[in-house]
Amino acid sequence: MTHPTSEDAPLIAAAKAGDLDAFDGLVRRHGRACARLAQRLTGSREDAEDVVQEAFAKAFRFLERFREDASFRTWMLRITLHQAKDVLRRRCRRDQMATMTTLKDPEVESTHAGPTRTAEARDEVARLRLALDELPARQRAALLLKVYEGLPYNEVAEALGTTVAAARVYLSLARQSLRRRFETDGPSGEPRS
Amino acid sequence: MSLQGRLGCRSMRRALLDYADGEQSATDRFAFELHTEECAACRDAVGFHLKIEELLHRDAGIEADPGFEDRIVAGIRQRIAGQAGSVARPGETLPSDPNALDPLFGDADAGGDGTGLWFDELERAGELLRALRAEESRAEQSRTEEWRAEEARADEPQPAARLAFRRTAPRRVGLAVARWAAAAAILAAGSAVLYRALPTQDAPDPSSSVNAVKTSVKIAEATAPSPSATDVPTRHAVAAQAVPIDTDHSQVGTDPLIDTKPQESPAGAPTDFTTAQEFANLVPIGPSGDTQLLFDRLREVQRRVRDELVVACSAPDFRSSFSAGVAALESERWPIENLVLSAIDDVDPDAANAAIRGAAELKYQSALPAIRRATRRGPTAATAMISLGSLGDDSMLKTMARNLTSPALSRAAFTGLARLGSFEAACAIAEHLTDPELGPEAAEALADLGLTGIAELMRVAAEGNAFSRDVLRRRGLPTAAQVVTLLEAEVDPQVVTTAIRYAAVAGARAVPGLRARLSDPTFGDASLKALVSMVHPEAVAAIADAIERRDIDESVGLRAIRTSLELALDPGPLLAAATTEPGASLRLLDAVAYEVAARGARASSFGPAVVSAPTSIQASTQDSTRASTQDSAEDALATTTLADRVLPALLANAQVPTAMRAKAAIQLAGVGRLDAEVAVGQCALLWAIDPDSAAVFLIAACRSHISPALRERLQFLPRPTMKVALARADSIAERWGRTGPSESDIQRISRILQGAAPRI
Numbered sequence: 001m002t003h004p005t006s007e008d009a010p011l012i013a014a015a016k017a018g019d020l021d022a023f024d025g026l027v028r029r030h031g032r033a034c035a036r037l038a039q040r041l042t043g044s045r046e047d048a049e050d051v052v053q054e055a056f057a058k059a060f061r062f063l064e065r066f067r068e069d070a071s072f073r074t075w076m077l078r079i080t081l082h083q084a085k086d087v088l089r090r091r092c093r094r095d096q097m098a099t100m101t102t103l104k105d106p107e108v109e110s111t112h113a114g115p116t117r118t119a120e121a122r123d124e125v126a127r128l129r130l131a132l133d134e135l136p137a138r139q140r141a142a143l144l145l146k147v148y149e150g151l152p153y154n155e156v157a158e159a160l161g162t163t164v165a166a167a168r169v170y171l172s173l174a175r176q177s178l179r180r181r182f183e184t185d186g187p188s189g190e191p192r193s
Numbered sequence: 194m195s196l197q198g199r200l201g202c203r204s205m206r207r208a209l210l211d212y213a214d215g216e217q218s219a220t221d222r223f224a225f226e227l228h229t230e231e232c233a234a235c236r237d238a239v240g241f242h243l244k245i246e247e248l249l250h251r252d253a254g255i256e257a258d259p260g261f262e263d264r265i266v267a268g269i270r271q272r273i274a275g276q277a278g279s280v281a282r283p284g285e286t287l288p289s290d291p292n293a294l295d296p297l298f299g300d301a302d303a304g305g306d307g308t309g310l311w312f313d314e315l316e317r318a319g320e321l322l323r324a325l326r327a328e329e330s331r332a333e334q335s336r337t338e339e340w341r342a343e344e345a346r347a348d349e350p351q352p353a354a355r356l357a358f359r360r361t362a363p364r365r366v367g368l369a370v371a372r373w374a375a376a377a378a379i380l381a382a383g384s385a386v387l388y389r390a391l392p393t394q395d396a397p398d399p400s401s402s403v404n405a406v407k408t409s410v411k412i413a414e415a416t417a418p419s420p421s422a423t424d425v426p427t428r429h430a431v432a433a434q435a436v437p438i439d440t441d442h443s444q445v446g447t448d449p450l451i452d453t454k455p456q457e458s459p460a461g462a463p464t465d466f467t468t469a470q471e472f473a474n475l476v477p478i479g480p481s482g483d484t485q486l487l488f489d490r491l492r493e494v495q496r497r498v499r500d501e502l503v504v505a506c507s508a509p510d511f512r513s514s515f516s517a518g519v520a521a522l523e524s525e526r527w528p529i530e531n532l533v534l535s536a537i538d539d540v541d542p543d544a545a546n547a548a549i550r551g552a553a554e555l556k557y558q559s560a561l562p563a564i565r566r567a568t569r570r571g572p573t574a575a576t577a578m579i580s581l582g583s584l585g586d587d588s589m590l591k592t593m594a595r596n597l598t599s600p601a602l603s604r605a606a607f608t609g610l611a612r613l614g615s616f617e618a619a620c621a622i623a624e625h626l627t628d629p630e631l632g633p634e635a636a637e638a639l640a641d642l643g644l645t646g647i648a649e650l651m652r653v654a655a656e657g658n659a660f661s662r663d664v665l666r667r668r669g670l671p672t673a674a675q676v677v678t679l680l681e682a683e684v685d686p687q688v689v690t691t692a693i694r695y696a697a698v699a700g701a702r703a704v705p706g707l708r709a710r711l712s713d714p715t716f717g718d719a720s721l722k723a724l725v726s727m728v729h730p731e732a733v734a735a736i737a738d739a740i741e742r743r744d745i746d747e748s749v750g751l752r753a754i755r756t757s758l759e760l761a762l763d764p765g766p767l768l769a770a771a772t773t774e775p776g777a778s779l780r781l782l783d784a785v786a787y788e789v790a791a792r793g794a795r796a797s798s799f800g801p802a803v804v805s806a807p808t809s810i811q812a813s814t815q816d817s818t819r820a821s822t823q824d825s826a827e828d829a830l831a832t833t834t835l836a837d838r839v840l841p842a843l844l845a846n847a848q849v850p851t852a853m854r855a856k857a858a859i860q861l862a863g864v865g866r867l868d869a870e871v872a873v874g875q876c877a878l879l880w881a882i883d884p885d886s887a888a889v890f891l892i893a894a895c896r897s898h899i900s901p902a903l904r905e906r907l908q909f910l911p912r913p914t915m916k917v918a919l920a921r922a923d924s925i926a927e928r929w930g931r932t933g934p935s936e937s938d939i940q941r942i943s944r945i946l947q948g949a950a951p952r953i
Binding site for chain 2: 124152172
């Protein structure tokens, strides 16, 4: 869980005073979570690193605006979300093949479903990733934040910029979609009769 | 929701999410698990759900490599260091001189890039605005507290403190207003680029404007509380962005993962200003020197924005550039439609007109209600009517028709109706075709309206309307393709008839359409006339085909053959079709034969026609059941150079009625193909059977000066009658020697002889 921690508070205070070393500490504490989210959204390790760097750079710039009563991690995840958005937009401009709903397997360079990917799809985890690809963006984002980052409902909602009720709905719909997908295909990937 | 107690399955399913996320209380969790122990279906559902959760968690292990943190930290430091040397906050870099904004209004591409640099940290503009709002709020709170404190101290006069407050408060507030307005001016400048991004002659390449459009929209998105209040290519940002920002809007930018829904602006909220006082009301600080200065500057920006908008909308390549920009933005999921729709009701007529035009260009049907409203507003009525036409909305057709006579809106109404393109619109316009003042414009509008309008013009032009004729001639209408379309379309009969008249425009391309219309009683005559007048082999073939298929009326077929003969076309296909078809009517065959006979001399020059046609006619003479045809066929043969080929067959055929043979003999004798005495002998045989016919033949013989012997045969007639007949015959024969007999002559003589025929 990422509720405000006593470890963050002094670091934030010092960073606000211009202490870059303190800010480094915040990066090391929350950078991986942001990177996970960015990588899930952009599908690229390089893009994810760029997103995280830019997100933290912005955070440092606007650190004074950060409300002390909020979770720093949630705040960073929110900035990361928006930064990932920018990356996807730029990519969309650069390459029409990339879309907002594309979640590429980071291990697979190509987006095309080659033999490797086809074989991998037999694996349940790979099937899960494919199912995640098909989720609407907001549902996918909610699920990533909830399951992978372990944010409580209110922080998922805050990161998405929506209400708790709406965040719950997104999560519920996401899970229902995944369940339908797996029920249709069967637990081992075979279509159910 | 508490789950204490026994849960129903439905409630349990609702609680599944909380259970999976560990967000239930211990009591609820116990109740939940208790239920699943007892209910197999729910247990299965929970099991499946937990399986998914387990998979999700198993997949959560995407970790960065060991050097991740170091790289990230180094990169962040580098970026932070770069920020220190970057441009200052927008609010602090606003040039004091409005002319410094000029680069923004220059070349669209350069302007876009320049603004992109200036607003390198666009989100800071939004942050600045929000911060200003918060600062103002805090300042207001502080002021209030100070005033309260001062009131509390009212009984204890402290003139020095009060004086100090009064000195510092306006300065603080003034500073806030200045910064606020500065940020708004930046937004305005960004929107100016947005407008500038619309094409002008300086920016012929539509794609060069896209970046500028994106930049400007990004400004608006980053700072606006809702999409409805953001700026679009057709809306002034100055007014919209000068409205206080929603303090609850804490997002940094707009989340693409969350669909942006349009939100209504607060009812009654001021959204524009035209005077310093209105501006002051918006900010909401009383007028001061600073406010006036800022107001002037904003007005300058606003004026430039308007100018840019007007220039952009009047650019010749407005459409393609606008569409390209919008397409690029839509691909990134900007709520373009909502933005354009909201701008239609903009108080600025230029902005509203541009939005209306843009909505029509983008075919936003959802814009129809707003555009209909705009028809009731003077400054936007003309653009709205035109756009309604472009959108195909005929609900305002009556209004547009009414405005055709309005001096101010006539042109727009004509254009709108023309773009509407419907039959009703064409009718509304056509009512003014005879108007001396509106006629030319009506004709032009009909020409623009499309095929329906052009058909109407053709019809009216055929009735002698000068305006219509002039427009059709000047614009080279109708085109061949239009004629062909009209010929083949199921349209008003009058239109078809008119199109048939114009068939020659399309040449051979019109033949299929005309051919299809040949069998139609309504259009048969006109189609035939058009086909014949084409003097084209395909047209003749079409007629022949129709005759052969008996798709046309006999009289139509006959006229076709006759006309083709008159036009010296090859009648071969027509004749063959008319004479060889087993089912062909006798009347038609008669007519064909007669025509050939009447034009014997010319027919002989037809070449291939005379080879095939007499053969067919010859075959007809051998058919004793078709006496009438034989009669005509013999006439034909008698006058053709191929009569020799027919003669033996005719005379040898005992089945040929005597009258036919007598007639043929006389006619053959008349052209020197038969000895006169043989012909007279044939007549003598006929006389015994049918004296009336014999008399006719004899007269014909006289007419042809076949033989004096024939004249003697007339002695058998009663004397008085004979004398009269002879006298007339001689007289007539003399004249015929010069000009040939007329139909009335033949009939008159026939009547005379019929009355004088002797009874044998």
